[in-house]
Amino acid sequence: QLQLQESGPGLVKPSETLSLTCTVSGGSISSSSYYWGWIRQPPGKGLEWIGSIYYSGSTYYNPSLKSRVTISVDTSKNQFSLKLSSVTAADTAVYYCARRHVLRGLDYWGQGTLVTVSS
Amino acid sequence: EIVLTQSPGTLSLSPGERATLSCRASQSVSSSYLAWYQQKPGQAPRLLIYGASSRATGIPDRFSGSGSGTDFTLTISSLQPDDFATYYCQQYNSYSLLTFGGGTKVEIK
Numbered sequence: 001q002l003q004l005q006e007s008g009p010g011l012v013k014p015s016e017t018l019s020l021t022c023t024v025s026g027g028s029i030s031s032s033s034y035y036w037g038w039i040r041q042p043p044g045k046g047l048e049w050i051g052s053i054y055y056s057g058s059t060y061y062n063p064s065l066k067s068r069v070t071i072s073v074d075t076s077k078n079q080f081s082l083k084l085s086s087v088t089a090a091d092t093a094v095y096y097c098a099r100r101h102v103l104r105g106l107d108y109w110g111q112g113t114l115v116t117v118s119s
Numbered sequence: 120e121i122v123l124t125q126s127p128g129t130l131s132l133s134p135g136e137r138a139t140l141s142c143r144a145s146q147s148v149s150s151s152y153l154a155w156y157q158q159k160p161g162q163a164p165r166l167l168i169y170g171a172s173s174r175a176t177g178i179p180d181r182f183s184g185s186g187s188g189t190d191f192t193l194t195i196s197s198l199q200p201d202d203f204a205t206y207y208c209q210q211y212n213s214y215s216l217l218t219f220g221g222g223t224k225v226e227i228k
């Protein structure tokens with residue numbers, strides 16, 4: 001059974017860089033049918049797609065966040081990572097990693113991790 | 120950017136009733152790339168429907184999706200206690216941009 005697990009600091013200071021890693025187990029991140037992505041959800045609000053990456057390293061970002069986002073992949077560790085720079089309180093959210101099947105949407109999700117931006 | 124508008128924002132129904140949730144897109148979405156998710160408090164979303172009408176693995180047949188172009192619908196034929204949750208539609212028409220609707224909360228009347 002595929003599992004995704006987010007890890008990283010739960011508290012980040014304003015203007016600093018948020019860094020999270022998603023570890024994939026029970027399957028290979030190098031499968032050709034899938035993209036790997038990050039989605040966030042501010043407390044009490046809806047879902048926002050941040051970006052996706054293919055195992056080859058091709059990336060796709062939400063235009064509204066593109067200037068601050070970097071997603072990378074480490075196939076040797078079966079992990080992919082998110083960096084979001086110059087964070088503000090508006091970036092406080094639960095951050096989810098997920099697998100995207102080309103045709104079936106986001107079919108596996110991590111449990112999510114709350115990141116709070118505060119001094 | 121394709122904007123998805125879900126209605127109603129909240130749906131108050133009793134167990135056993137039929138729920139009809141709407142998702143309208145600002146421009147045409149290929150039916151192959153419209154999904155519905157269920158989210159309960161404190162949990163990650165769960166994929167219910169993909170390709171507008173195909174149920175994901177393990178999803179009961181009381182959940183059904185329909186629609187094309189700019190208008191899509193999620194129907195729950197007979198609400199069970201476990202179905203009270205928030206539902207999101209999503210388009211994945213393009214590799215470069217995915218968007219979610221604002222959600223519909225289905226609450227117990």
